[in-house]
Amino acid sequence: MIMGVPEEFGVSEASLKEIVVASDLRSAKLPEGQILAALEQSGYDPDTIFAIKLALEEAMTNAVRHGNKGDPTKKVYVKFAVNPQRVIIMVRDEGPGFSVDAVPDCTRDENLHKTNGRGTMLIRAYMTRVVYAGAGNELWMMKKKDDPGMMD
Amino acid sequence: MDQPSSHLKVRQSDQVTLVEFADRKILEELSIQEIGDELGKLVSAAPGIRILLSFKNVDHLSSAALGMLITLQKKVAEQHGLLKLSDINRQIFEVFKITRLNKVFDIHDSADQAMAGFGRA
Secondary structure, eight states, X not given: OOOOOOGGGOOOGGGOEEEEEEXXXXXXGHHXXXXXXXXXXXXXXXXXXXXXXXXXXXXXXXXXXIISTXXXXXXXXXXXXXXXXXXXXXXEESSOOOOGGGSOOTTSGGGTTOSSOOHHXXXXXXXXXEXXXXXTTEEEEEEETTOOOOOO | OOOTTOSEEEEEETTEEEEEESSTTTTSHHHHHHHHHHHHHHHHTSTTOEEEEEOXXXXXXXXXXXXXXXXXXXXXXXXXXXXXXXXXXXXXXXXXXXXXXXTTSXXXXXXXXXXXXXXXX
16 A cells, blocks of 8 residues: 655645656666755755765665665656755655564674665664655655754 | 776875775765775785775765675785775765764775874885
8 A cells, every 4th residue: 555645744745746767776866866956956955965865875775676676677656845844755666565673773783794784774864754654665754954864 | 007997096105005986976876886896806906905995086875885895894804904994074974973884994084194004014
């Protein structure tokens, strides 16, 4: 079941733009171009833009690599809205979903030397609010302006 | 010596291999595999390599890049070499801190400080 925009994100479904991309890393860059252009136009500061760019890249990589397993016949659905107060981004893949709570803590000593498993943590660290919907294959992220989100 | 189609700029100084990235946007998902391969070849060809990776041109990186660096560090260790990172900007350094990878890598503010850290042969 597909979820609409979470109510707590404070924007209407109608305000969201949709982009559908093929499931490969090159195509996955397309939403980034549009979203970054909108951020710059809305006067978002460099740290917030950095945060959104990072979280978006991680979300797209997860959708392509883990969700759609690199299957070029599958799609990644992206919705976004940029307004002066907040940015909302949705990324949905056509995969079976996953449980974000089951992802091991990449900051634990025993996991530090692993080469992967940091994406979901970075998304949570750099965005203001993150909601996984459906089977976990639909990710809604919200970033408030002037919330660089670094843990310090 | 620079290779024109490479993602890396490599030179030698005081028995240390200095590596910079040739392109600002280099540490993005698309390029990571190639960069990892280039760095891997560099390390495999030089047992005991002392390698300094400068992030001077880097203003963005993904978790895939971090994975690539971890793989690189393992390779360097297998070769009984030393890897240092330098010139990491504030935003990128935050990513290292948030992932606690600042504990895993030997990070210096500048290339000069890193060079001093390599000590004498």
